[in-house]
Amino acid sequence: MTPEKPITELINPKSNNIDVANPLEIVEILEDCDSEIFKGWQSYPNLYSERIQRNLDNIVEITVNILKNSSKNSIILSGCGTSGRLAFLIARTFNEKLKKLGLTPCCDYLIAGGDIALFTSQESGEDDPINGKDLLIKAGKGKKKVLFIGITCGLSAPFVAGQLDYCMQRLDKFIPVVIGFNPSALARNIIIENWHKTFLNVMEELLSLEGSKKGFIINPVVGPEPITGSSRMKSGTATKLILESIFIAALSRITGQKIIAQLILNSYETVYNDLYSEKQKISKVVKLAGESLKSGGSIYYIGYDSLGIMGMIDASECRPTYGASLDDVRGFLSNGFKNLRNKDGSLSHVGKHFRISIEEFNSDILPYLKSEDLVVLLVKDNEYLPDSNLMSKSCKKVLFVVNDKHDGMLPSNQDVFIHIKVTINSSEIIQLISKPIYEEYKQVYLELATKWFLNSLSTGAHIMKGKVYQNIMIDLKPSNNKLFHRAIHILQNFNGLTAEECIEYLLRSIYEADVLNEDQLTSPIASHIQVAATKNMVIPTALAASLIKCSIKEAKEKIDEEPVLRTVFLQTLKFAKSKYFFAQICENYKPKSIKMYPINY
Numbered sequence: 011m012t013p014e015k016p017i018t019e020l021i022n023p024k025s026n027n028i029d030v031a032n033p034l035e036i037v038e039i040l041e042d043c044d045s046e047i048f049k050g051w052q053s054y055p056n057l058y059s060e061r062i063q064r065n066l067d068n069i070v071e072i073t074v075n076i077l078k079n080s081s082k083n084s085i086i087l088s089g090c091g092t093s094g095r096l097a098f099l100i101a102r103t104f105n106e107k108l109k110k111l112g113l114t115p116c117c118d119y120l121i122a123g124g125d126i127a128l129f130t131s132q133e134s135g136e137d138d139p140i141n142g143k144d145l146l147i148k149a150g151k152g153k154k155k156v157l158f159i160g161i162t163c164g165l166s167a168p169f170v171a172g173q174l175d176y177c178m179q180r181l182d183k184f185i186p187v188v189i190g191f192n193p194s195a196l197a198r199n200i201i202i203e204n205w206h207k208t209f210l211n212v213m214e215e216l217l218s219l220e221g222s223k224k225g226f227i228i229n230p231v232v233g234p235e236p237i238t239g240s241s242r243m244k245s246g247t248a249t250k251l252i253l254e255s256i257f258i259a260a261l262s263r264i265t266g267q268k269i270i271a272q273l274i275l276n277s278y279e280t281v282y283n284d285l286y287s288e289k290q291k292i293s294k295v296v297k298l299a300g301e302s303l304k305s306g307g308s309i310y311y312i313g314y315d316s317l318g319i320m321g322m323i324d325a326s327e328c329r330p331t332y333g334a335s336l337d338d339v340r341g342f343l344s345n346g347f348k349n350l351r352n353k354d355g356s357l358s359h360v361g362k363h364f365r366i367s368i369e370e371f372n373s374d375i376l377p378y379l380k381s382e383d384l385v386v387l388l389v390k391d392n393e394y395l396p397d398s399n400l401m402s403k404s405c406k407k408v409l410f411v412v413n414d415k416h417d418g419m420l421p422s423n424q425d426v427f428i429h430i431k432v433t434i435n436s437s438e439i440i441q442l443i444s445k446p447i448y449e450e451y452k453q454v455y456l457e458l459a460t461k462w463f464l465n466s467l468s469t470g471a472h473i474m475k476g477k478v479y480q481n482i483m484i485d486l487k488p489s490n491n492k493l494f495h496r497a498i499h500i501l502q503n504f505n506g507l508t509a510e511e512c513i514e515y516l517l518r519s520i521y522e523a524d525v526l527n528e529d530q531l532t533s534p535i536a537s538h539i540q541v542a543a544t545k546n547m548v549i550p551t552a553l554a555a556s557l558i559k560c561s562i563k564e565a566k567e568k569i570d571e572e573p574v575l576r577t578v579f580l581q582t583l584k585f586a587k588s589k590y591f592f593a594q595i596c597e598n599y600k601p602k603s604i605k606m607y608p609i610n611y
């Protein structure tokens with residue numbers, strides 16, 4: 011039976027108690043949830059299902075044809091949030107490979123909100139299908155054929171919907187593909203603001219193109235996320251694997267080594283086993299990271315080349331997911347923007363959070379490191395020469411080394427670091443995809459191990475800080491349409507009120523008002539989101555007010571008294587459960603008549 015909610019928004023029963031788990035148990039739960047990327051979920055089509063594999067093979071063939079004339083054609087990868095960041099990363103990786111083969115680097119990326127969204131969340135841009143379309147038109151200008159791959163894990167982003175819709179009007183030029191992790195029928199079916207279609211409408215049209223190979227849907231089900239709705243996790247990982255499999259398979263054909271996408275997908279399972287075999291050590295780092303955040307410290311990832319980019323991607327999602335500040339978790343990259351090679355070039359003038367090079371870390375952060383802070387170095391092989399200034403600091407230090415050599419030399423001065431070494435079992439991968447292909451693409455395996463490590467670290471640390479209740483992100487920022495609706499569901503889940511009542515509490519919290527005025531009641535969701543983006547603790551405040559039946563001011567005071575949100579939740583839920591309290595609610599509660607929003611994803 012198909013669930014009513016998209017699978018990417020369902021609660022994963024495996025992680026129900028992740029908020030009360032110890033660090034090792036947290037990593038084990040994540041390991042268990044991640045296994046669904048390969049095993050699939052229930053009886054839904056998974057990565058290895060026939061239709062998915064057939065579509066992948068067709069897309070590989072199209073990619074090969076596009077690449078044969080790479081100076082005239084292009085491949086555009088597009089998405090929002092983590093999906094857009096992964097689009098960037100993959101385009102960057104494969105442009106380098108194309109250059110190496112003497113081909114024109116023809117991979118391009120689009121991300122809602124532009125390049126600043128590569129490290130900071132800019133969710134409001136995700137709701138704009140027209141902007142998505144305009145950017146695509148610009149990116150495809152002058153190109154003969156364009157393979158467009160839109161990524162939206164929830165099959166929901168209006169930015170991508172606008173692009174897919176445009177491609178379908180220009181099938182002479184565009185081949186549209188969507189990557190997402192829900193059955194097509196569970197694509198978002200809510201009219202997009204200022205547009206005429208729903209995501210589901212777009213999906214139905216796209217589905218009708220599959221037979222004629224003019225458009226494709228890649229939507230394996232990888233099961234609900236370990237933190238409900240946090241598509242940066244499993245869905246993000248699966249996105250990376252799918253895109254890389256397409257490109258590696260296509261490029262290997264061009265160089266005369268035929269390999270099918272399925273074997274490449276298989277080969278990633280090795281990394282899964284290698285990484286999680288180090289779970290004891292990973293859990294030590296999770297503990298350390300949690301202690302840092304709990305005591306007001308920050309976590310800094312410093313990485314070399316694409317491992318640094320993995321760090322920046324992981325850090326960027328902490329703000330919208332956990333209501334973290336931009337200083338809580340930050341990523342730095344060797345050679346900063348020079349190495350990043352993003353379209354807009356250096357953005358370091360935009361603000362301190364855009365100063366991303368290790369040199370900038372050394373000047374801006376290193377002198378002020380406190381004992382509560384945690385610095386995590388992400389390296390492959392033996393490339394890191396620790397800065398003596400860092401060694402002398404009292405902050406916590408972790409060295410994460412990932413490579414494929416059991417006997418690899420470790421950087422000197424390793425003693426001051428908690429040291430974690432992950433060794434990729436290259437012989438197992440080589441058996442599947444051959445040595446030359448492995449050697450050429452080794453980097454993608456190292457990145458994958460780093461992604462899983464960092465996802466465990468940042469998720470575990472925020473759980474320890476009390477930012478998760480059960481497996482729900484109780485302090486997410488309702489900063490786009492999808493997140494606004496997710497916020498309503500979170501409230502409903504805990505207070506049992508109707509959707510309309512929850513919307514009222516959410517708006518009261520957003521506008522910091524006990525009585526909403528006409529404007530506030532009738533504005534579109536887009537306006538609520540704009541205001542919400544500037545506020546902190548929107549959901550916890552709304553929830554506390556709805557459970558305690560108090561004013562917004564009192565709810566905020568309650569939250570201020572107890573910094574651990576999980577504890578606030580437990581206290582208020584306990585309170586709300588008392589009979590007396592429920593009797594009071596029934597007697598006193600008279601919901602106002604407010605504008606109704608269709609509650610859907």
Ligand code: F1P
Pocket residue numbers: 089090091092093133136161162163164165166167239240241242327330492493
């Ligand atoms: C895009 C996205 C997520 C982010 C948050 C808001 O989602 O930016 O990456 O974690 O949930 O939405 P999607 O379009 O890939 O489903």
